[in-house]
Amino acid sequence: MAELSLPHLSAFTKQLATLLGAGIPLLQALDTLASGAASQPLQSVATMLKRSVSQGKSFQQALMQTQGFDVFYCQLVAAGELSGTLDQVLVRLSAHLDHKRAIQQQVSTALVYPAAVFTIALLVITVMLVWVVPVFQGIFEAFDAELPAATVWVLQASQWVVVQGPSWVGLLACSVYLARVVYQRHDAVQLQVAVWVLRVPFLGNLIRTASLGVWTRCMATLVQASVPLLDALEVTAGTCQNRAFAITTLAVRHSVSQGRGLAQAMQAVYPLGSTTAISTPLFPAMLVQMVMIGEESGALAHLLSQAATDLEQHIEQHIQRMVQLLEPLMLVVLGGVVGGLVMALYLPVFQMGQMM
DSSP states (O other): OOOOOHHHHHHHHHHHHHHHHTTOOHHHHHHHHHHHOSSHHHHHHHHHHHHHHHTTOOHHHHHHTSTTOOHHHHHHHHHHHHHTOHHHHHHHHHHHHHHHHHHHHHHHHHHHHHHHHHHHHHHHHHHIIIIIHHHHHHHHHHHTOOOOHHHHHHHHHHHHHHHHHHHHHHHHHHHHHHHHHHHHHOHHHHHHHHHHHHHSTTHHHHHHHHHHHHHHHHHHHHHHTTOOHHHHHHHHHHHOSSHHHHHHHHHHHHHHHTTOOHHHHHHSOOBOSSSOBOSSOSSOHHHHHHHHHHHHHTOHHHHHHHHHHHHHHHHHHHHHHHHHHHHHHHHHHHHHHHHHHHHHHHHHHHHHHHHO
8 A cells, every 4th residue: 555645645634534524433434434535545445444454453443453653643643532632633633734734834945946956957057168169169179279268167167078978976975874873873863964964054944934834833733632641752753754853852861751841851951962963943932931821821732732823824924935045046146157158158259350
């Protein structure tokens, strides 16, 4: 069975919540999804879950044995089963998945555009250096004239790309593969990369805010489902894609288990290793303040949910500003590089025209 994608998981959760909210028993709801789901992955998942539940297993146990459901999802379902509010928990899960999907789409939008422009620029420059510039080189050699420095540089760059380019591309591919293997096998490397990413100008701030949005939304959803705070922190740590946030969340959990309040634990600066550390807390002062007020007033779930909404709005505004700045900047860079190559190739032609 293919693993459920985030859109499929969101659709499954939303449909199941609707059926349970209408008073349909769980087994019958799963049977309805198995026979009437619009996509094959959803039908397969519903069929497997129906089979497990019909054998006497709880819904949480069935989910844990089915590919595509993480610890966060299973923990919330367990809380819903214990409290008899499974339909309400599934509604919260559906909203959480929609928020998570929206954040991922926003971050992807911010990163895809500059990556696409950079790729196009690289392809255009490569085509010019490999196929266009050699044609001009033959013309220049036929005239046997002294060439401007810019034209000489472009001709040398073209010769280097044609002769040594393939070997360097192969070396780069091998280096990327080895770096990926090292990254996957060493936790210290993953942590170092996670901290480094958070320090990258512009991009680091975006990733930090997106990670905070997911972290806060997870905590709000778990607390609303009456999951114990220590369990909520442990589950949230498992959902953090940035390893620095995951380790810091576990450190916060340990501090809370020692008797500190959540806000007090979030204020601390936690060392992330002997050579890796973040000089400032990952959690901004405003979020800590809202958590402190929530702890004192007993409205922690509500304030966490409000903080998550504020962070998501901030991410959207940040991405809009970034895209507005990147669009003209990338066009200027692309036009400048390609235009510079064209001017360097036509300078000798202009000089020859003046001499004639």
